[in-house]
Amino acid sequence: MIEIFGVEVSLDPIWLTLEVAAWTTFILLLLGTPLAWWMARMQHSSKIVLEALVALPLVLPPTVLGFYLLIIFNPNGYVTEFLRFFGFEGQLTFSKTGLIVGSVFYSLPFAVQPLMHAFEAVPQKLLDAAATMRANVLDRFFTIVLPLSQRGFLVAATLTFAHTVGEFGVVLMLGGNIPGETRMVSIDIFDHVESLEYDQAHVLSAMMLIFSLIVLMLVYGINRRFGVKVG
Amino acid sequence: MTTLRGNLNLKLGNFELNSGAFELPLEGVTVLFGRSGSGKSTLLRAISGLDKHTEGELYFGDVCWQNGKTALATQKRHIGFVFQDAALFPHMSVRQNLMYSVKRLPKSVEPADFDEIVTRVGIADKLDRGVNFLSGGEKQRVAIARALLTRPDILCMDEPLSALDWRSKAEMLTLIEDIVAAYQVPVLYITHAPAEVERLANQIVFMKDGAIERIETLQESLSRVDSPLFDDEGAVSVLQGTPQAIEQGLRPIQMGQNTLWLSDLNELKKDTVRVRVLAKDVSLALSDPEQLSIINHLPAEILKIVPEDNHRVLVRLQLQDGQKLFAEITEHSAQRLQLEVGTKLFALIKSVVLAE
Amino acid sequence: MKNTFLAGLFGTVVMLVSSGAALAQTATIAVAANFTKTIEVIGDEFTKETGHKLKFSFGPTGKLFAQIKNGAPFDAFFGADEKRALKTIEDGTGVNGTYFVYAQGQIALYSDKYPVKEQPLEVLKKAEFRHIAMANPRTAPYGERAQAYVKKMGLYDGLKSKIVNGESIAHAFQYVATGNAPIGFIALSQIVDPQSPIYKKGEYWVVPQADYAPIKQGAVVLKRGQDNTAVKAFMEFVQSPKAIEIIQSYGYSTP
Numbered sequence: 001m002i003e004i005f006g007v008e009v010s011l012d013p014i015w016l017t018l019e020v021a022a023w024t025t026f027i028l029l030l031l032g033t034p035l036a037w038w039m040a041r042m043q044h045s046s047k048i049v050l051e052a053l054v055a056l057p058l059v060l061p062p063t064v065l066g067f068y069l070l071i072i073f074n075p076n077g078y079v080t081e082f083l084r085f086f087g088f089e090g091q092l093t094f095s096k097t098g099l100i101v102g103s104v105f106y107s108l109p110f111a112v113q114p115l116m117h118a119f120e121a122v123p124q125k126l127l128d129a130a131a132t133m134r135a136n137v138l139d140r141f142f143t144i145v146l147p148l149s150q151r152g153f154l155v156a157a158t159l160t161f162a163h164t165v166g167e168f169g170v171v172l173m174l175g176g177n178i179p180g181e182t183r184m185v186s187i188d189i190f191d192h193v194e195s196l197e198y199d200q201a202h203v204l205s206a207m208m209l210i211f212s213l214i215v216l217m218l219v220y221g222i223n224r225r226f227g228v229k230v231g
Numbered sequence: 232m233t234t235l236r237g238n239l240n241l242k243l244g245n246f247e248l249n250s251g252a253f254e255l256p257l258e259g260v261t262v263l264f265g266r267s268g269s270g271k272s273t274l275l276r277a278i279s280g281l282d283k284h285t286e287g288e289l290y291f292g293d294v295c296w297q298n299g300k301t302a303l304a305t306q307k308r309h310i311g312f313v314f315q316d317a318a319l320f321p322h323m324s325v326r327q328n329l330m331y332s333v334k335r336l337p338k339s340v341e342p343a344d345f346d347e348i349v350t351r352v353g354i355a356d357k358l359d360r361g362v363n364f365l366s367g368g369e370k371q372r373v374a375i376a377r378a379l380l381t382r383p384d385i386l387c388m389d390e391p392l393s394a395l396d397w398r399s400k401a402e403m404l405t406l407i408e409d410i411v412a413a414y415q416v417p418v419l420y421i422t423h424a425p426a427e428v429e430r431l432a433n434q435i436v437f438m439k440d441g442a443i444e445r446i447e448t449l450q451e452s453l454s455r456v457d458s459p460l461f462d463d464e465g466a467v468s469v470l471q472g473t474p475q476a477i478e479q480g481l482r483p484i485q486m487g488q489n490t491l492w493l494s495d496l497n498e499l500k501k502d503t504v505r506v507r508v509l510a511k512d513v514s515l516a517l518s519d520p521e522q523l524s525i526i527n528h529l530p531a532e533i534l535k536i537v538p539e540d541n542h543r544v545l546v547r548l549q550l551q552d553g554q555k556l557f558a559e560i561t562e563h564s565a566q567r568l569q570l571e572v573g574t575k576l577f578a579l580i581k582s583v584v585l586a587e
Numbered sequence: 588m589k590n591t592f593l594a595g596l597f598g599t600v601v602m603l604v605s606s607g608a609a610l611a612q613t614a615t616i617a618v619a620a621n622f623t624k625t626i627e628v629i630g631d632e633f634t635k636e637t638g639h640k641l642k643f644s645f646g647p648t649g650k651l652f653a654q655i656k657n658g659a660p661f662d663a664f665f666g667a668d669e670k671r672a673l674k675t676i677e678d679g680t681g682v683n684g685t686y687f688v689y690a691q692g693q694i695a696l697y698s699d700k701y702p703v704k705e706q707p708l709e710v711l712k713k714a715e716f717r718h719i720a721m722a723n724p725r726t727a728p729y730g731e732r733a734q735a736y737v738k739k740m741g742l743y744d745g746l747k748s749k750i751v752n753g754e755s756i757a758h759a760f761q762y763v764a765t766g767n768a769p770i771g772f773i774a775l776s777q778i779v780d781p782q783s784p785i786y787k788k789g790e791y792w793v794v795p796q797a798d799y800a801p802i803k804q805g806a807v808v809l810k811r812g813q814d815n816t817a818v819k820a821f822m823e824f825v826q827s828p829k830a831i832e833i834i835q836s837y838g839y840s841t842p
Binding site: 123125126128129130131132133134135136139143144147148 | 276279280281304305306307310311312314316318319320321322331332335336337377378381387
């Protein structure tokens with residue numbers, strides 16, 4: 001509990017939110033990179049299907065996504081069974097792990113799309129040239145693709161992080177509002193509003209607003225600066 | 232001599248490459264020639280292993296590069312590649328671009344002489360520049376140096392001059408000739424400009440509709456009346472000779488016992504040069520006319536007379552040193568001079584230029 | 588184009604309606620989402636008997652309340668609690684003297700794994716489950732009563748770490764119905780509804796009404812509907828024995 005403008009606010013939801021967002025960003029960059037690369041180099045029509053699938057969380061109401069995840073993640077379902085096989089003992093719903101997994105789905109397009117566009121902008125010629133200089137696939141990826149996609153990575157990371165911080169629907173559906181485990185900032189604000197504690201809601205909302213503004217300015221700043229350098 | 236032989240197929244959308252069986256001698260410059268869309272670039276990419284969908288077979292000497300769908304990866308083929316637009320890595324300096332090649336040389340391959348190459352290619356003073364601050368010609372020079380530093384068994388060049396202005400083109404052609412001579416590296420060279428072919432080619436691969444039409448030497452190709460190398464200027468001959476020291480403001484080119492006089496006085500570093508003669512710039516005379524402003528008179532013998540459209544005939548001549556020359560004259564003149572195969576006469580050449 | 592078409596359609600509907608019953612009027616009523624099915628059945632009966640037409644707008648009580656406060660065109664308001672309906676009167680949008688409690692929610696302990704029907708308190712005491720679902724006590728009356736109940740029975744400390752809160756009772760129900768929580772305090776109305784996904788599955792125990800403060804759902808006539816005969820008739824109908832029978836069949840008690 002700390003006091004801001006004379007209002008007592010618990011910081012736990014904020015730390016939790018930052019933690020979940022950080023993990024989500026890390027995992028999405030790790031998994032999204034090969035996926036985006038694969039999609040960027042795809043030529044046949046199945047790319048359309050994949051692109052649509054990745055973009056789905058953009059159009060799906062988060063509560064719908066959350067509801068499906070609630071069904072898929074239920075402790076007797078296939079997903080949990082599958083994870084048990086690998087020694088997983090917890091439950092995906094009502095847990096931080098579950099929130100992170102849910103956020104990975106929810107923020108998927110925010111990581112994959114900027115990465116894909118960055119990868120698509122890397123001319124095939126450069127990769128061909130590198131191949132003729134005896135660079136193998138991984139070598140080409142790390143020495144050519146990655147440095148030329150820096151901007152894509154920065155945009156993907158900031159957008160994913162910010163989007164996860166602001167997510168509500170999925171967390172609401174999956175979380176169960178457990179303090180320190182699944183009570184993220186957005187839920188906390190919602191509760192304050194619902195129980196007519198407007199002062200706390202205002203303080204937290206203002207913090208979110210400022211945070212989002214800074215992140216967006218960062219993204220546009222990155223776009224501008226690196227846009228000139230690479231182009 | 233090593234050869235590159237095979238038969239490659241590659242389908243790209245509506246376009247299909249079916250090269251047909253081929254065997255290329257890997258010596259000097261082999262030009263892939265054809266209209267755009269004839270499949271030159273596709274064939275070169277297939278040969279380089281840059282397109283995964285390539286099928287068929289390909290052998291570099293005894294080494295199998297392609298068998299069915301199984302292909303040796305590009306990075307294991309020891310190929311140097313110069314792309315149309317240089318394809319330099321924009322996030323690296325010139326030196327870093329060059330070192331990209333050097334760092335990846337296998338231990339078994341001895342590194343090339345870095346300083347010698349950058350000096351010969353003419354980029355020694357630009358090593359620390361960012362590649363975005365180079366002119367088009369400079370970019371291609373870096374690309375060539377980068378390709379040479381891979382110690383390639385073959386150097387592939389895909390229309391390396393097409394993006395350059397005429398002055399850079401001329402300089403680059405000289406550079407490419409120099410490189411072929413200096414490093415003895417076989418070159419596969421794509422172009423659709425006959426002038427580049429005449430200047431560089433040892434042999435030519437003619438491509439049409441995704442297939443190899445024929446493979447022949449430059450001289451074989453130029454001896455054909457309907458050679459695809461002839462554009463709207465008509466038939467062209469390319470003569471080869473040894474440049475001599477300048478005399479009386481002219482450059483003599485020695486061809487056997489005869490001499491060809493050039494008004495081009497640029498410095499020539501080479502032992503042999505090619506000159507280009509348009510058939511319509513060649514007149515014929517039964518005796519050696521002394522009182523004439525035209526200075527190049529070469530004794531010749533008629534090999535063949537080919538009637539053309541518009542009441543003109545193309546006369547194929549053999550010079551004393553065995554080189555061939557086309558002359559284009561009117562039907563009327565041919566009848567008046569009673570020309571026939573075997574007639575000995577003089578070829579008067581109005582204008583001679585060094586090939587490109 | 589589209590607007591003209593809609594206007595025409597609307598005109599036709601109005602004509603048809605007014606020609607059907609000369610005295611029939613239409614009322615638009617805001618209803619808390621949990622009462623959706625019940626009030627639809629009551630509404631059908633009402634229209635059959637009186638000829639008056641009803642239009643329902645369903646939503647979370649809080650949202651409906653906010654809409655009313657901001658001038659939404661509703662004639663009456665059926666909330667899921669007492670305070671929101673009473674607050675409309677305070678705010679001046681509700682009509683003084685029209686407030687009444689139309690239903691009382693009943694809490695049930697439901698599980699498809701544990702014998703809650705025979706030994707509800709033992710199950711809660713042993714607490715062998717990983718999670719128990721209930722509505723958020725801060726925002727939902729069902730949650731508040733459920734929490735108060737387990738506190739009163741001295742079970743709260745044993746359960747505290749296992750409680751997962753849905754933001755509403757509908758949300759808590761989802762946790763149970765999807766199998767994510769094996770047990771939960773939910774509304775009886777969610778179990779006895781024939782269309783409920785857990786209807787006749789698992790078992791439940793109705794928490795004795797005496798052990799928790801009644802969850803009163805209050806209704807009020809809004810200023811906009813005070814002269815509407817359909818509204819007046821409907822408010823009376825909801826308190827008639829016929830309507831009470833329907834309300835009880837959906838798992839609510841009445842005062």
